[in-house]
Amino acid sequence: MLTIGKLGAQAGVKVPTIRYYEQIGLLPEAERSAGKQRLYNRKALERLAFIRHARDLGFTLEAIRDLLSLSDKPDQSCAAADAIAKAQLREVESRILRLTALKAELERMVLQCAGGCIADCRVIEVLGDHSLCATDHHHHGHGEARQGQDAP
Amino acid sequence: MLTIGKLGAQAGVKVPTIRYYEQIGLLPEAERSAGKQRLYNRKALERLAFIRHARDLGFTLEAIRDLLSLSDKPDQSCAAADAIAKAQLREVESRILRLTALKAELERMVLQCAGGCIADCRVIEVLGDHSLCATDHHHHGHGEARQGQDAP
DNA sequence: CCTTGAAGCTATAGTTGCTAGAGACATTAA
DNA sequence: TTAATGTCTCTAGCAACTATAGCTTCAAGG
Incomplete structure (x- = not known):
């Protein structure tokens, strides 16, 4: 025990x-x-x-709740578990896509910052004007995998 | 107005x-x-x-608070704004790495699920036993970009 | 046997970035 | 004028924990 x-x-x-x-x-x-x-x-x-x-x-904890209740019934089809996992996979894929677009935009911002004064700063400028953006970073997912936890 | x-x-x-x-x-x-x-x-x-x-x-709203207060002082160096943007870039990069590892693991799980009954389901099995994993999906980032908001 | 310190207990409140609801007042179009 | 929006404040709720306070229990050393 x-x-x-x-x-x-x-x-x-x-x-x-x-x-x-x-x-x-x-x-x-x-x-x-x-x-x-x-x-x-x-x-x-x-x-x-x-x-x-x-x-x-x-x-999510909700998905886990479902998976746990499925795993308590070993004789049933695993289609439901499979569906949950596939949904999670799609979720992760779409987050990766979105984050990749963000990354490109941030790289552009950072590269173009000449290191002068705020008035000339591309970072501030780009943030203030969406039309300066190259990519469409406009649709979003629903929260990342974990908060920061890690074994104690 | x-x-x-x-x-x-x-x-x-x-x-x-x-x-x-x-x-x-x-x-x-x-x-x-x-x-x-x-x-x-x-x-x-x-x-x-x-x-x-x-x-x-x-x-984050905290980072934005800093960026806004910087943008109110146009004569100062933009090093701080640049640092905030770079930190955000690193954050995004590390999330992408982590999510990519997750994606690989989920794909493996889903592919190996033969569609039989729960007792044989790889999804459930892999979740129950970390040693069945190929990759090290063990360290994590800190929350995704946005919650689901989208223009009204 | 007694004491000490770590580990455990409950309960409550805080975190982030919003969203939803109640019930009352303001503004505008028909 | 009346009805339909829009706006107001306030409070509470969401996920998934984390932190704090103030207590009790347990295991080991003396």
């Missing part, structure tokens, strides 16, 4: 995040010790590692 | 977002009509367009 700290260390998830996952029902309520501390078994560790890994791949 | 609705339409920013920008001090307090409605002039429109454009390029 693992305490919440050990579990977090093994899965690479911070302790408050584990409690948060329990709170929103992504993890079941943990067993408790005599002194009301949470205790976890191997299955809980696997579930948490699954969540962590899916988060790393950019799945 | 523009009402807030016209201003938003011209700049491509929703009305509540404009009020929000004013609230957090990114836009100055607007003049008011006799009936206390906000009124804007050309300068306000330019400032808002600047913000909108910078948001489109993925700058």
Whole structure:
């Protein structure tokens, strides 16, 4: 049996995040010790590692909730899981496209900045006037994969 | 003089977002009509367009705050503006790298899914076991450029 | 057996960048 | 004049956590 700290260390998830996952029902309520501390078994560790890994791949908690409930029914078709993964793939691809356009625009801005004074700065100028842009960086996706978390 | 609705339409920013920008001090307090409605002039429109454009390029509101205060001092060196833009460029580049790794992993998952039942599903399996991964998708950036907003 | 320090507990509030709703007032077109 | 918009303030909500405060529990050393 693992305490919440050990579990977090093994899965690479911070302790408050584990409690948060329990709170929103992504993890079941943990067993408790005599002194009301949470205790976890191997299955809980696997579930948490699954969540962590899916988060790393950019799945939302909602998508993960769906994937988890699918993985609890091993006899059904995996079409739904496949669809979720494909949607995620499309999402990632469209973000890459958009970011690539942004990158081009930023490079142009930075290259053209001669290092003079603000009045002549291309960065400020380009930001102030969209018509100076080469590319169409105008449509957007929905938030990146993770916030900055990293194993403690 | 523009009402807030016209201003938003011209700049491509929703009305509540404009009020929000004013609230957090990114836009100055607007003049008011006799009936206390906000009124804007050309300068306000330019400032808002600047913000909108910078948001489109993925700058945070904090970075934009800095850029705006720089652009108010046209005689100073543009080194600071240049640094902000370069930091943003590095940020975007690192997000692209990370997303590209994710994309490869997702493609592998999806390709290997034979479409059988959950018990054999590669998607579920790979998510459950990081050692099945080809790539190191383990370090992350800090949030994508925009939430889903788009001109009203 | 007792103490100390780390780890755990709950509960609440903060983060970013907005968006949505309620209920009241202003403006404009028919 | 009346109806339909538009605008006002205020509050609360979204994702996905993170941070803080003030407590209790646990494991190890003396």
